[in-house]
Amino acid sequence: MDQTPENATPSATSTASRTRTSGPEAPLVHAVNVMKSFHGTEVLKGIDLDVQRGEVVCLLGPSGSGKTTFLRCINQLEAIDGGRIWVDGDLVGYREKDGHLHHLTDKEVATQRRDIGMVFQRFNLFPHMTALQNVTEAPIQVKGVGRKQAQERAVQLLEQVGLGDKPSAYPAQLSGGQQQRVAIARALAMDPKLMLFDEPTSALDPELVGEVLRVMRDLAQQGMTMIVVTHEMGFARDVADHVVFMDAGVVVEEGKPQDVIGNPQHERTRSFLQRMRSEDREARDDEARADSQDV
């Protein structure tokens, strides 16, 4: 199953025919042979991934495996060096004309990003704006939605993420979990057709992880298409429709969560999952010890 870039490259004709069908049955995200290097180091060595509409895909793997980089390539925070990514039938970052690829202008890139929401590991809320202003900023500035209408929608979204009582709080006055939930509301305010989550709970204190995962579960249930880079195995097992295990810039194994997490076929997947489980156990042991001391 270990794919090298060579045998992972589909023939040009099959690629073209598949992407022309941008109907409802076509994948929302279609990535083929995506390659990316930083200063001569290959970080992505030919990634293929299809994400269907309404599907939740979890990207798992050790740090440095390239999963965050791949996520950032989908909304062009990183430019890819090779391969192609289509989102909803549109080629990401380029236009194909007369058999040549042409870079999109900054404005066209901004338009492509509108429909893709992103949630960052470090939240990246705008600290000089209140929670409400964070959520209304992009609809007002980018989509030209009226202030009043944007505010009504923002209040709804803040209620949806359980922060209906905090519209005028500044990010510094909120806990990490609350900030991340505002960040999710901010991304949803643009009515994206795809949500990208880049390790959304990795910067949180353990007791705050649950509230963010709960919001993400609700979102998945509502049918949002999501790609989630995460180390939360429980979330991947329960919520994901499809799990992708990456290591060293390639997809090692993918499939249903019960197969990949429950019955991994590859040594690298097995050892990674084992490491995660032993960390989990240690954490649980710590908690148990703390509990027994409380008595």
Add this chain to the structure above:
Amino acid sequence: MTDSTSERPGVIDARPVRHPGRWVALAVILVLIGMMVSSFLTNPRWNFAKALEIMQQTPVIEGLWKGTIIGTVGAMAIGIVGGVIIAVLRLSHNPILRGVSFVYTWFFRGIPRLVLLAMIGSGVGFLYNRIDFGVPFGQQLASFMGLSSDFTFFTLNVNQFSSTLLAGIIGLGLSEAAYMAEIARAGILSVDTGQAEAASALGMNRGQAMRRVVLPQAMRVIVPPTGNETIAMVKDTSLLSAIPVITELFYQTSAIGNRTLLIMPAFVAVTAWYLIVGSVLMVGQYFLERRFGRGFGTGAPNKRFARPAGAGGA
């Protein structure tokens, strides 16, 4: 159980640490202040009454308003707007604009303001009597094609313009823009790159991200040194006499001092005015810093959401 409270340590009522050094320093300072005040009172050459009189004379007040205050406001307005534009150009993806910004800063930071103002005042008028605004190379084009029009829309008489306050303000403003550019650039670079990323992930273009997200946060870093620059500019308006613009605080005050032989009272008067203007600016800076510190814990304007101790940062 009732006596258990007496065994547990209660309210702290500790003796403060003694600071004998502070008392010694206070005594020394008091003696020095006493000596100074005594010299003010006993040396008739200080003549504070005259200084107060000079401060209120019409040419001095006029110089204060026209030269010093309008000069400072105008030059700083040009400097701040120009400086932010040059800083944004410096950080742009366009290599030509980056180069222009670099050369601008190199030139205007490199020449003394006194020299720049003297050149604007006499040099430019000598080189170009008048400046025509129109189509580039319009006159050459017109004579080449034998046309009567020379594509000039507006003509500036440089000799009349170059000795005005406006010329001085432009000169000081251009020079200030070079310094403000470096301050604004430092401010922009101080903002976490995740902020611009979050803005562009929401579909904002580079201009929107800069204007709405990055610059407002950069202001927190830009305001304190800009206050410094403004106070420096108040003092640098005294260079306007090199243009020569003589409706300016220092020129007018020292002229009175020379005429009336009250040289030291004149200097006292001008010092007092500069200190007063500087103090007012410091108060203004305090409020600006509070405004742009929103959401950064310090001086949060919204008391209802007082930040709990140890709450996570952004």
